[in-house]
Amino acid sequence: MTTTWISSRMGQFAYFDRQLGHPDWAGKRVLDFGGNVGNILLDPNCTIEHEKYWSIDVSRDSVTEGKRRHPRANFVFYDRYNFEYNSTGTPGLPIPDLGKFDFIVGWSIFTHVSKVETLEFAEQLLGFLTDDGKAAFSFIDPTFTPPPGWARENESPGRSNLQWRLEARRATKPDMDVAGLLARAEQTELTWTTVVNDDELILDPDEDGVSADKPNRFYITFCTPAYMQKLFPQGKVLDPVPPERFHCLVIDKASRRAR
Template structure:
């Protein structure tokens, strides 16, 4: 399934959340990195030869390789209801032949059910160096940016296209207001196409969009050892920082 993300700002986001580290000589795995916007925005601060991008979109991986052939591009043919409905369910992560100082996942587990997120985070932590860090984002349904009239995240996801790049049509109608209010307080919910799902164990088949939202408390319940950080402006996504497996 062809999907090329137009999202930018990933390098600035993780650079901020990680405390502006010295990226030189660091091995970086961009899990779900699509066409590699992170590497392009790093503007030389991350060496292409030390950058790996893994994604479920074959065409995005091919485009990334075309743009930066000196980096490592790996197609991961795992099922995802939105981005790779023809993929293999439960496919194990490929052996990348390296350990990483930073494993980064921007808006990956925001499209992944909890059981798979737990499995994948465990696998990614095993790829870290002894002092490495896994940083990944999640969307808090009730959080809204500072300022008057800002939408909470759950309404933002309902009223926007899958990656927030354009306005959906038709817009969210008034009859979903009660569900939106419930979602703002929920520990977990998901936007499935234009509907809200509150049962994290419910199976989800192929769909046009599948956006998972967690409260910070739910994130901490899944990953007790993680540090949970608030969004770094202008982004709306929280960040979990977690070290290697014990």
């Protein structure tokens, strides 16, 4: 069976609209980095104009399907290597330059690449902003536990983000030692944390955990808000907004120039 990586995830527009302070999206050029099939456009309150929307993704199938679902929008295949989602892509391939954008959003992109790639992607993407443009990227704090009534029922309410994700992986590998992995994490001052496949927990932020002899099954990264702020001192780290468990990094062009 071929994996296509077409996402059914919804809620992206409501999330970014709140984190960006309910901006006026009408007439604005929007780049959805890792936008998959463009589900952000399906929100009934979304005012992004399809002709001014671009999605870049490493999933060829999602780009093809996005074009079919939203023929007036713009979808671009980005054939860059990604451990989980595009293992045959080209390592280090630059992001295609599609001009300047008023808003750049990235839903759960920083959660599937290494720290080095996160810094690289952010630097390239921020270069695509207009003078008054803003970028927003969601990320997962391993220690965040949503309060009662916050998280969706299938997202392990009452458990930390790290425990939630590890337990979700155990559904495909019942003998996975979730308790042991969590115990290791509790003994470390977490900054950037990586889970590779089903059993490898990497606590060194400068180790990406990728090697040629590993099966390309699963790759997810976590970052504490304090460490994300350290990586991007010019940005603002915002708390999650219900029902999402993701923090958000917001950077505008003006603050980037002021570094």
